[in-house]
Amino acid sequence: MSELMTLARKELLDVRRDRVVWIVMAALGIAIVLSVVVASLDFRAQMADYNAYVAQVKASGSGVTPQAPQLFPLQLLRGGMEYVEVLGALFAVVLGYGSVAKERARGTVDLLLTRARSGMSILGGKLLGLGIVWAVVSLALVVVSLASVAVIGAAHIGLHEVARMLLAGAAAWVYVMFWTAIALALTTVTKHSTPALFGLLVAWLVVVLIIPQIGDTMDPDNQVPGGLFNALAIAKPDEQAVLAHFTSFESGRNALEVSSVSKLYERVTFALLGIKNTYTGQSLAFVWDGTFRNIYGAVGATLAAFALAIGAGRRVHTLRRSA
Amino acid sequence: MSGVLTAARHELLTSARAKSPYMLVAAFLGMVAASTFIGWRTTVTVSAIYDRVVADGLTTQPNPFTDVSALYYVRNTVIYVLLIGSLMAAALGVQSALRDRKASTAALVLTRPVSERAVRAGRLLGIGAILAILVVVTSVVTWVSVGAIVGHALTATQTLEVASFGALTWVLLMGFAAVGVASGMVFPRERTALLAPVVLWAVIAFVIPQLGTAARPVSLLNPVPLPAQGSGAFGWLSQIMAPFSITEHFKTASAALLESPYTGSAVASAAVVALFTLIALAAALVVRAARIEGGSHE
Amino acid sequence: MTTTAIGTHLLTHRYGSHAALSDLTLDIREGEIFGLLGHNGAGKTTTVSVLTTLLRPSEGTATVAGYDVKREPRKVRAAIGYLPENVTFYNDLTTAENLSFFAELSGLRKPGARISEVLEFVGFTGHDRERVGTFSKGMRQRVGLAQALLHRPEVLFLDEPTSGLDPEGVRALRELIVRINDEWGTTIFMNTHLLSEVTKTCTSIGILRSGRLVHHGSLADTVGAFPTDDALERAYFASAESDAA
Numbered sequence: 001m002s003e004l005m006t007l008a009r010k011e012l013l014d015v016r017r018d019r020v021v022w023i024v025m026a027a028l029g030i031a032i033v034l035s036v037v038v039a040s041l042d043f044r045a046q047m048a049d050y051n052a053y054v055a056q057v058k059a060s061g062s063g064v065t066p067q068a069p070q071l072f073p074l075q076l077l078r079g080g081m082e083y084v085e086v087l088g089a090l091f092a093v094v095l096g097y098g099s100v101a102k103e104r105a106r107g108t109v110d111l112l113l114t115r116a117r118s119g120m121s122i123l124g125g126k127l128l129g130l131g132i133v134w135a136v137v138s139l140a141l142v143v144v145s146l147a148s149v150a151v152i153g154a155a156h157i158g159l160h161e162v163a164r165m166l167l168a169g170a171a172a173w174v175y176v177m178f179w180t181a182i183a184l185a186l187t188t189v190t191k192h193s194t195p196a197l198f199g200l201l202v203a204w205l206v207v208v209l210i211i212p213q214i215g216d217t218m219d220p221d222n223q224v225p226g227g228l229f230n231a232l233a234i235a236k237p238d239e240q241a242v243l244a245h246f247t248s249f250e251s252g253r254n255a256l257e258v259s260s261v262s263k264l265y266e267r268v269t270f271a272l273l274g275i276k277n278t279y280t281g282q283s284l285a286f287v288w289d290g291t292f293r294n295i296y297g298a299v300g301a302t303l304a305a306f307a308l309a310i311g312a313g314r315r316v317h318t319l320r321r322s323a
Numbered sequence: 324m325s326g327v328l329t330a331a332r333h334e335l336l337t338s339a340r341a342k343s344p345y346m347l348v349a350a351f352l353g354m355v356a357a358s359t360f361i362g363w364r365t366t367v368t369v370s371a372i373y374d375r376v377v378a379d380g381l382t383t384q385p386n387p388f389t390d391v392s393a394l395y396y397v398r399n400t401v402i403y404v405l406l407i408g409s410l411m412a413a414a415l416g417v418q419s420a421l422r423d424r425k426a427s428t429a430a431l432v433l434t435r436p437v438s439e440r441a442v443r444a445g446r447l448l449g450i451g452a453i454l455a456i457l458v459v460v461t462s463v464v465t466w467v468s469v470g471a472i473v474g475h476a477l478t479a480t481q482t483l484e485v486a487s488f489g490a491l492t493w494v495l496l497m498g499f500a501a502v503g504v505a506s507g508m509v510f511p512r513e514r515t516a517l518l519a520p521v522v523l524w525a526v527i528a529f530v531i532p533q534l535g536t537a538a539r540p541v542s543l544l545n546p547v548p549l550p551a552q553g554s555g556a557f558g559w560l561s562q563i564m565a566p567f568s569i570t571e572h573f574k575t576a577s578a579a580l581l582e583s584p585y586t587g588s589a590v591a592s593a594a595v596v597a598l599f600t601l602i603a604l605a606a607a608l609v610v611r612a613a614r615i616e617g618g619s620h621e
Numbered sequence: 622m623t624t625t626a627i628g629t630h631l632l633t634h635r636y637g638s639h640a641a642l643s644d645l646t647l648d649i650r651e652g653e654i655f656g657l658l659g660h661n662g663a664g665k666t667t668t669v670s671v672l673t674t675l676l677r678p679s680e681g682t683a684t685v686a687g688y689d690v691k692r693e694p695r696k697v698r699a700a701i702g703y704l705p706e707n708v709t710f711y712n713d714l715t716t717a718e719n720l721s722f723f724a725e726l727s728g729l730r731k732p733g734a735r736i737s738e739v740l741e742f743v744g745f746t747g748h749d750r751e752r753v754g755t756f757s758k759g760m761r762q763r764v765g766l767a768q769a770l771l772h773r774p775e776v777l778f779l780d781e782p783t784s785g786l787d788p789e790g791v792r793a794l795r796e797l798i799v800r801i802n803d804e805w806g807t808t809i810f811m812n813t814h815l816l817s818e819v820t821k822t823c824t825s826i827g828i829l830r831s832g833r834l835v836h837h838g839s840l841a842d843t844v845g846a847f848p849t850d851d852a853l854e855r856a857y858f859a860s861a862e863s864d865a866a
Contacts, residue, residue, distance in 0.1 A: 340713035435726035436699035
């Protein structure tokens, strides 16, 4: 265990000295804050439109006023969570790749191999070290998210919001650790670092952007600006009744979506924070009922990635200069 | 001039021999080929949904997909150009800029009687040729696959539109390739050199349009261009951000060429994309390279 | 009366505030094989980098083949060949493809015949269709010498040319250097920290110590002062001691 901790501490030291890591983490924080600013401005614009509409209704002498738009503070984090989904995964890939590629570039793996018990413990140490880094970053993002919602969104943050945000932070940790572990594994088993980096970039594109994009673009409601059912003036219950006739198309689309760990992470986070309307204002038990399959899927994928990363330690000789 | 052509030929040869970017090229070509099918399958389903809605007497609105153009099937290609194509181009640019550093051949090139800028221009020309080949392949794939789905060859106008979309794609990809070259010049480490254009791409594709339209980042991956918000803070924000919203402009200009609905001026949008590429090319040519001589200096 | 092939006057190069090379004044005549000796970090590679136009001098002047390195860098480049220490190439390309690229950058049109000629000269035939990435250090060094000779340079710069080679490789390269000088009259500037290499190859030497030239003269004059087997070694350390004093 102490060997693992020594290797992990050395990883932490490397990360602390790496300016790129600090820059990308700051960029992620800024992107979250920025998206809360945009969401808050958008909500204020909606409120202004609503007030203008109410004034118009009153002036026309009608007594019926429509319901005011309601602010659910954590919904302001939708854009921020999407940034974690897209950029967080990219940065995790870069961090995991860099951790292994630097050993190859510096030719230091021989020194490690003559001291550590095995290649698997070297990879285990790296995984532990980066796990600690991401735990700290996830916690920092939770704080930044809550603070920006409270300050910019002028919303009250209670125990309820803190608890949900902490759970979302834990989900983010599981998600970025999936990518970190995949990057560690792939960079270790490939003979040269450059193809590994390209392979990881392609995997990131496919899993994070392309698969969810295909799912999204095949959504019948996304075919016209403003939504197909809106354009046809169809109410929600009727929409569901119509879609019931197209279950094979919809289940194909769903299968495609859940094959991406990013989509699993997105579904869990959106449910936890009440971003998806179905879960707005609902209890955690309700959220669990709706998303436990996605949670099992995401955690299972991350555990499998951990096993791959540690197993890749058997191939650690590929990092030697003479290899 | 001969130095430029020599460097261009060398770029073609070395890029063809380097296997790493092949994965991105394969992803790009594969998704472009698949996009027609995805577009067709979705359109067929949506039309069936409309028929069901009408049969159930739920709407009296006209079918938004009646008389939809054959080119509407390829609208997803626009997104794959933005998603995969631009990153592929940036990666090619980075690899080109870092090649001498990685192979430690910079001293051999720089002690030849040609200017470093001429070599850089030649390499950009070489990348341009590679991208042109890829664009021609994707245009042919698009033309054939749409023809196969609709059951007849595309008309002359539609063929011209596909070709124009190819040209616009090439212009955008050259811009990102130039960004990659500039990044490779400034950042000597491969990881940082590749990360920088990806982050810039994310800012252009997600952050800037989000500021102008209040859209959520991932929704920007829908091929339907988003209208700018006219009211409140978004009014002036979208005005300021409009010139930098390169990917949204590309979507608008592409929508016009592929007979899809769009708002705004397609010509102005195409001009913004071209301007971005010109600026990126200029940057790639003038940016000062980080120290090329590695190792200790006696 | 021969003319100056490489001349420097108070040549200085600084990295930030650190002067890697200070007030170097040299006169190397056409047809000489000049060996620049010095300890690790003495400033040898900096000197070659300035003379090959890879680095711009901070102060002073330098001419190579009659051209000023500051004002006429392109003409200097057209006149020189350069073999860096630990030369490497584009690993995915063959010998012929690598050499063809460098020949064309040097302005040679259709360089195929010239490539065959130099490969034969350096004793490296039969490998022109093989990828350079598979070559040993000795093989790369020969291709490196071939690329430096493609355009028949007037002045050839060699940076630690025998570094990392086995004894056979060292001897073969040494013989090649002498042949290039004999047959083509090429002036050769060679960096090294191996005293034995200088005695067997060079006609004149300079000794660099912490960026300063502490000795410059013909090999005969230098070793003449120490008529023993280890004459150059004694001269080298004597120059170091006098510099320290």
